[in-house]
Amino acid sequence: DAGVTQSPTHLIKTRGQQVTLRCSPKSGHDTVSWYQQALGQGPQFIFQYYEEEERQRGNFPDRFSGHQFPNYSSELNVNALLLGDSALYLCASSLAHAGGHIQYFGAGTRLSVL
Amino acid sequence: GQQVMQIPQYQHVQEGEDFTTYCNSSTTLSNIQWYKQRPGGHPVFLIQLVKSGEVKKQKRLTFQFGEAKKNSSLHITATQTTDVGTYFCAGQISSGSARQLTFGSGTQLTVLP
Numbered sequence A: 001d002a003g004v005t006q007s008p009t010h011l012i013k014t015r016g017q018q019v020t021l022r023c024s025p026k027s028g029h030d031t032v033s034w035y036q037q038a039l040g041q042g043p044q045f046i047f048q049y050y051e052e053e054e055r056q057r058g059n060f061p062d063r064f065s066g067h068q069f070p071n072y073s074s075e076l077n078v079n080a081l082l083l084g085d086s087a088l089y090l091c092a093s094s095l096a097h098a099g100g101h102i103q104y105f106g107a108g109t110r111l112s113v114l
Numbered sequence B: 001g002q003q004v005m006q007i008p009q010y011q012h013v014q015e016g017e018d019f020t021t022y023c024n025s026s027t028t029l030s031n032i033q034w035y036k037q038r039p040g041g042h043p044v045f046l047i048q049l050v051k052s053g054e055v056k057k058q059k060r061l062t063f064q065f066g067e068a069k070k071n072s073s074l075h076i077t078a079t080q081t082t083d084v085g086t087y088f089c090a091g092q093i094s095s096g097s098a099r100q101l102t103f104g105s106g107t108q109l110t111v112l113p
Helices: none
Strands: A005-007 A010-013 A019-024 A031-037 A044-050 A053-057 A064-068 A074-078 A087-094 A109-113 B004-007 B010-014 B019-025 B031-037 B044-049 B055-058 B061-065 B071-076 B085-095 B098-103 B107-112
Touching (some): A019 A087, B010 B019, B019 B107, B044 B055, B071 B085
Antiparallel strands (some): A005 A019, A031 A044, B085 B107
């Protein structure tokens, strides 16, 4: 039973570029949430996808967008990268109708913006 | 918006000493979850508390949810080097179909052998 998988593991980009991060949820899960974790901070909620739609969004600009596919996998896109976008990006999957919405995290993608 | 504050930010203890981290929310929560992140790793779910005043134990770890469902604590008895990592609380407010978790900033635990 595969857990949450994310790709790539590391990425280096320059300011102004665009990036796409990918996530496959844990088997049987239908909801994917994306988080940004800066060094020494807790994960900050970006948005959540369920049934291929963005269900909820945190306090992030429109440069951050996403998508969920019919197989429940998801992508996070960030346009016009800024230095401040450098962080660990975590994908977490969960089951919509399970109690408590427990998050199962992937290992993350470490994004460095130069 | 909802805020979750966690203290202390850092804690160094000698192996065998106890450790406690505290979590406070600006709003009443439907539940609170605790996660552990090892250095270089990703957050791993530890436990969820739902009921007012709830106390749960996992071996040396004791979790409490406050009566007002706005605060929580994690207490580790007789720490071991395997307890090293950052402990996060995450509060959830149920609002319709939305289930957003708000994480605290975490308490980084160092255990000195």
